[in-house]
Amino acid sequence: MTTTLPQAKSAPIPRVITTQPRFTDKVFRGVVTSGGLFSLALLGLIGFFLVYNGFEAIRAAGLGFITGFDWVDAIPEDGQPAAYGVGAMLYGTIVTGILAMIMGVPIAVGTALFLSYYAPQWLKKPMVVVVDVMAAIPSIVYGLWGYFVLMPHAEYWAKLIHKYFGFIPFFDMPAPVFTRSPFIAGLVLAIMITPIVTAVAREVFAQTPLERIQAAYALGATKWSMIKAVVIPYGRGGVIGGAMLGLGRALGETVAVYTVLNLVYDIRIEVLLSAGGSVASMIVNKFGEADRVELQALMAAGFVLFLVTLAVNFLANAIINKTARE
Amino acid sequence: MSQSVLLVKPEHPWKLTPKDLITDLLGALFTVVATLAIVGFSPLKGKLGFALTLIFMSIITATAVSWIKKDRKAAVNSSTTVLVYIAASFVIIALASVLYEIIRLGASQLSPGAMFTQDMSQTASESELTEGGLIHAVIGTAYIVTFATVLSTPIGILTALYIVEVKGRFAGLVRFFVQAMSGVPSIVAGLFIFAVWMVQLGNAYSAIAGAFALTVLMIPTVARTSEEVLKLIPSDLREAGLALGATQWRTVAMVVIPAAKSGLITAVILGIARVVGETAPLLLTIGGADAINLNPTQGNMSAFPYYVWKNLLIGSENAISRAWQGVFVLMVIVFIFFALARYFGAAKGSRRK
Numbered sequence: 001m002t003t004t005l006p007q008a009k010s011a012p013i014p015r016v017i018t019t020q021p022r023f024t025d026k027v028f029r030g031v032v033t034s035g036g037l038f039s040l041a042l043l044g045l046i047g048f049f050l051v052y053n054g055f056e057a058i059r060a061a062g063l064g065f066i067t068g069f070d071w072v073d074a075i076p077e078d079g080q081p082a083a084y085g086v087g088a089m090l091y092g093t094i095v096t097g098i099l100a101m102i103m104g105v106p107i108a109v110g111t112a113l114f115l116s117y118y119a120p121q122w123l124k125k126p127m128v129v130v131v132d133v134m135a136a137i138p139s140i141v142y143g144l145w146g147y148f149v150l151m152p153h154a155e156y157w158a159k160l161i162h163k164y165f166g167f168i169p170f171f172d173m174p175a176p177v178f179t180r181s182p183f184i185a186g187l188v189l190a191i192m193i194t195p196i197v198t199a200v201a202r203e204v205f206a207q208t209p210l211e212r213i214q215a216a217y218a219l220g221a222t223k224w225s226m227i228k229a230v231v232i233p234y235g236r237g238g239v240i241g242g243a244m245l246g247l248g249r250a251l252g253e254t255v256a257v258y259t260v261l262n263l264v265y266d267i268r269i270e271v272l273l274s275a276g277g278s279v280a281s282m283i284v285n286k287f288g289e290a291d292r293v294e295l296q297a298l299m300a301a302g303f304v305l306f307l308v309t310l311a312v313n314f315l316a317n318a319i320i321n322k323t324a325r326e
Numbered sequence: 327m328s329q330s331v332l333l334v335k336p337e338h339p340w341k342l343t344p345k346d347l348i349t350d351l352l353g354a355l356f357t358v359v360a361t362l363a364i365v366g367f368s369p370l371k372g373k374l375g376f377a378l379t380l381i382f383m384s385i386i387t388a389t390a391v392s393w394i395k396k397d398r399k400a401a402v403n404s405s406t407t408v409l410v411y412i413a414a415s416f417v418i419i420a421l422a423s424v425l426y427e428i429i430r431l432g433a434s435q436l437s438p439g440a441m442f443t444q445d446m447s448q449t450a451s452e453s454e455l456t457e458g459g460l461i462h463a464v465i466g467t468a469y470i471v472t473f474a475t476v477l478s479t480p481i482g483i484l485t486a487l488y489i490v491e492v493k494g495r496f497a498g499l500v501r502f503f504v505q506a507m508s509g510v511p512s513i514v515a516g517l518f519i520f521a522v523w524m525v526q527l528g529n530a531y532s533a534i535a536g537a538f539a540l541t542v543l544m545i546p547t548v549a550r551t552s553e554e555v556l557k558l559i560p561s562d563l564r565e566a567g568l569a570l571g572a573t574q575w576r577t578v579a580m581v582v583i584p585a586a587k588s589g590l591i592t593a594v595i596l597g598i599a600r601v602v603g604e605t606a607p608l609l610l611t612i613g614g615a616d617a618i619n620l621n622p623t624q625g626n627m628s629a630f631p632y633y634v635w636k637n638l639l640i641g642s643e644n645a646i647s648r649a650w651q652g653v654f655v656l657m658v659i660v661f662i663f664f665a666l667a668r669y670f671g672a673a674k675g676s677r678r679k
Contacts, residue, residue, distance in 0.1 A: 021574070028575035032492050035484025036500045039545055043503050046514065046542070049521040110413025118410050127414065134421050136664050138603020139512075140631050141424065141653050144638060148646075149427045157374065191420050198417075222403035245509065252511025254606035255631075259638065280513045284609055295525075302517040306510065313509035317502065 047306060054300030057084055057293070065300060066090065071265055071286070073294055084297035086304055088265045092182065092277020093305075096257065097250040099186025099271060100193055105243045108194045112201035117223060117231070135195035143259035146188035151260060154184045158272045172270050180262035182276035188260050189253060193246030200242030204235040204323060241319035248312040252305065254280040279305045349391060357387045384408050425657075432654025435647045441655075447617035451637055451645035460652055462618045463633040466533060467659075469622040470612070470629055471602055473537030474544055479594050481541075482548025486593075489549075490556040491578055501553070508546035515542040516607030523611070531613025533622040536629065539607035547597040555589030556582065592671040599663040603656055605631035630656045 021029065051058075058065050061084055068085015115127055158178045165171045208231050216226040257278045263285060264275035283298050283305075290298055342350070361379045388408045393401035441459040449458030485504060489497045519539040523529050559582055567577035583590070613626030614636060630652055637649040 024575045025573045028573075028578070029492055029494075032484050032487045033494050035481055036488025036492070036494065037496065038481055039485040039507070039549060040496060040500045040503050042542065042545065043507050043510075045522075046510065046518045049518055049526070050514070053521045053525055107413045107416050110410045111417050114410045114414040118407065119414070127418075130418055130421050133661075133664065134417070136599050136660055137424060138605070138631065138656065138660065140603060140605045140634050140638075141428065141657065144634070144649060144653055145424050145427055147638075148431070149423060153374075156372075160374070194417060194420075222399055224403040224406040225399060227406075248509045252509070252513065254511065254513040255635070280511055280606070283513055283517065284606060287610060299517060299521055302514050306514045309509055309511055309514075310506060313506045314502075316509075317505045321502075 043310075047303065047310075050299050050303035050306060054296050054298075054303050057297035057300040058303075061085060061297075065297075066304065069265055069267065071282070071297075073291070082293060082297075084294070084300075086279055086282075086301045088267050089263075089277040089279045089282045089301070090304065090308075091267050092261075092263075093251055093279050093308075095271065096182050096185045096189060096261070096276060096278060097247050099182060100189035100250040101243055101247055103186060104190030104193045104246060105197055107190070108197035108242075108246070109201050109239055111194070111198045112205055113227065113231075115198070115202055116205040117227065131195050131198050134191070135199070139192065139253060139256040142188055142192055143256040146184070146256060146260040150187060151179060151184055154187055155179055158183055162272055170269055170271050173273055174270065175273065177274040178272060180260055180274045180276075182261065182271045182273075185257050185261040185276060185278070186271070188256050189250040192253065192256060193249050196249060197239075197242045197246040200245060200320060201235070201239050204238030204242070204320075205231055207238075208234045235323070237319050237323035241316045241323065244312055244316035244319065248309050248316060251312065252280055252309045254278075254284055257281045258284055349395070353387045353391045357383045360387075381412055384412075428650070428654055428657055431647075431650040432657075435651060436654070437651075441651065445616060445618050451640045451648060452642045453644065455644060455647055455651075458648075460630070460633050460648075460655065462615060462628045463630045463652065465618060465620065466536075466612065466615075466627040466629040466632070467602065469533040469627065470536045470540060470608070471598060473534060473622065474540035474601060475594060475598055477537065477541040478544035478548055478597060482545050482593070482597065483552050483590060485545070485549040486552035486556055487578065489553050491574070491582065504546050504549045508550060510542070510546075511606075512539075512543055512604050513606040513610070515539045516610035518542065519607070520610045530624070531611065531626050532624055533612060533619075533627040536608045536612040536627065537622075539611045540601040540604060543604060543607065544597040544601050547600045548593050551593035551596055552586075552590055555586050555593060558589070559585050588670045592667050595663050595667040595670065599660055599667060602663065603631055603660060605635055608632050609635065630659075 061068060064083075064085055066085070067087045068083060069088040070083045070085055071089075072080070072083050074080060074082035111127075111131065115124060115131075119127055155178045158181065161183075162171050162173050162178075166173065212230045212234075213226060216230050221229065258281040261276045261278055261281060262274045263277060263282055265277070266275065268275050279301055283301055286294065286298060357380070361376065361383050364379050364383070365376050385405050385408050388404040389401045392404035435455055437455045437459075440456055442461055442464070444457070444459035445462035446458045446460075447462075451458075485500060488494055489501050489504075494500075516539045519535055519542070523535045523538060524531075529535065563581050563585060564577055567581040568574070572580070608629050608631055612629060612632065614632050615626040615628045619625045619627050634649045634652040634656065637645040637652065
């Protein structure tokens with residue numbers, strides 16, 4: 001006996017097996033890719049438009065734009081040409097940045113060590129919150145605090161340093177004005193970069209292999225011997241990278257530095273004297289009453305700052321990424 | 327027949343013995359007494375003298391006690407321990423000072439009646455604090471931050487999706503550049519928008535220009551935090567979605583993003599907290615105003631950081647008080663976003679490490 005199976009009107013069409021993405025996926029990938037590439041392009045656009053607008057100033061001054069100390073507008077009546085150079089400001093930026101690192105990095109690394117290896121369990125979480133809150137405070141708040149609260153104290157500290165270490169050229173004082181000095185700007189910046197350096201250092205310390213730490217303890221190491229023999233060699237690269245990330249932040253800081261630093265277009269090695277420089281602060285300072293030509297020079301100054309911070313950041317991230325991968 | 331049972335008494339060799347405890351307490355006592363004595367009988371004066379002597383004495387005492395009790399290695403260990411604690415306490419002191427002064431100088435002079443109902447168009451900064459307020463700054467910041475969030479959230483999350491989900495050809499490059507972009511100085515972002523929006527396109531100062539500048543600063547924060555969050559989503563979930571025959575689009579939209587939702591919200595809130603207090607880019611883009619401006623696309627606009635900045639530069643006594651008021655309100659806003667970020671970040675385990 002034969003049974004006839006009901007015949008389908010037409011054979012079912014098997015689904016096409018393909019590695020080609022569907023139409024919706026193509027759209028999805030297109031949208032996501034354009035979003036991702038927009039972020040990539042943004043960085044290039046920033047550089048391009050600053051150069052495009054500042055090109056005249058750079059061409060007029062040539063290399064003198066980097067090495068020149070003066071920032072004077074043209075006075076047509078006197079026949080004085082304009083001269084724009086960021087040399088002094090760039091030098092000042094680097095000086096305050098280095099001061100911030102000298103004062104901030106040891107504190108930040110100490111705090112990271114504290115959080116990773118010393119803090120009692122109950123203190124760990126509140127301390128992490130403390131560091132996070134510090135990172136969340138806007139720079140203008142640090143500026144106000146630095147000017148009204150820190151400066152009176154810091155002025156006194158500066159006087160003491162000058163009194164006892166005045167024979168060192170850095171701490172010499174040609175005029176007794178201690179306020180708004182690179183030293184005070186460095187102090188404020190040190191506090192501002194502490195959270196980011198702490199965060200990076202802590203992340204690196206957390207990756208130290210546990211078995212090596214335990215091996216060191218098993219061999220009878222004290223806590224410090226363990227840190228010196230295991231944690232620091234392992235995390236050195238990351239800590240250096242974190243410090244450079246902090247330097248990048250310090251170089252680009254504008255408002256906080258503006259309030260606690262006296263801008264002087266000169267190169268001085270005395271860090272306690274009320275005379276310093278900062279490219280970012282200068283841009284804010286000169287922006288208000290700038291004419292078309294000076295505006296171009298400010299754009300060019302912004303481009304120089306952009307390049308410097310970008311270079312520092314690239315290097316820092318490359319070091320950190322390399323340490324993290326190993 | 328009785329069996330003698332040997333009970334081993336548990337020992338805790340790592341616990342402090344009473345003798346250790348007494349030595350430690352005596353050491354601490356000695357440190358304080360010696361510090362007071364030195365500050366009292368020497369030319370060292372004031373808080374700084376006390377702090378420096380205390381630091382110096384605690385290192386000396388800790389080192390000496392360990393050296394006498396054990397050896398040189400223990401002494402080095404003790405002195406570095408003290409140094410690490412000092413570093414951490416510096417951080418706490420700095421933050422405590424900042425917060426204390428904000429409350430002391432900001433909250434004590436609040437005049438809520440005028441502050442949130444009036445602008446500064448009819449009032450000089452020098453006049454009494456009961457007149458004039460910062461409602462124009464509230465409106466400005468609300469406009470600017472809202473627009474910046476609307477613009478940067480999609481771009482930031484798409485960037486993170488590109489790096490984590492699509493893993494396109496440029497994923498590594500995009501990741502590296504976004505990392506570097508989070509270090510771009512805020513003033514440069516302001517200059518960039520000024521160059522494009524004002525100089526090239528010929529627009530005037532407005533809230534929208536300020537929002538563009540903040541968008542540039544917010545994208546990296548949102549993108550990087552979202553990336554971390556998306557990486558924490560187990561790939562089992564993605565594979566399960568794909569195995570059920572879903573397209574990548576459906577997998578991301580129906581599985582990955584819902585799973586990462588609270589983390590992505592955290593990313594956006596962290597981005598807001600990062601930019602709400604930014605001052606420098608706004609100085610170049612919004613123009614500043616003393617009156618309420620309800621049109622975000624036209625006309626000069628004020629904002630919190632601008633309000634603080636302006637009063638700081640005016641510098642008279644009441645203007646400074648206004649600046650501190652502004653800082654206090656700004657910090658309250660920052661803390662609200664900060665607490666929200668922690669709340670959403672703590673929920674559902676999609677938390678950053």
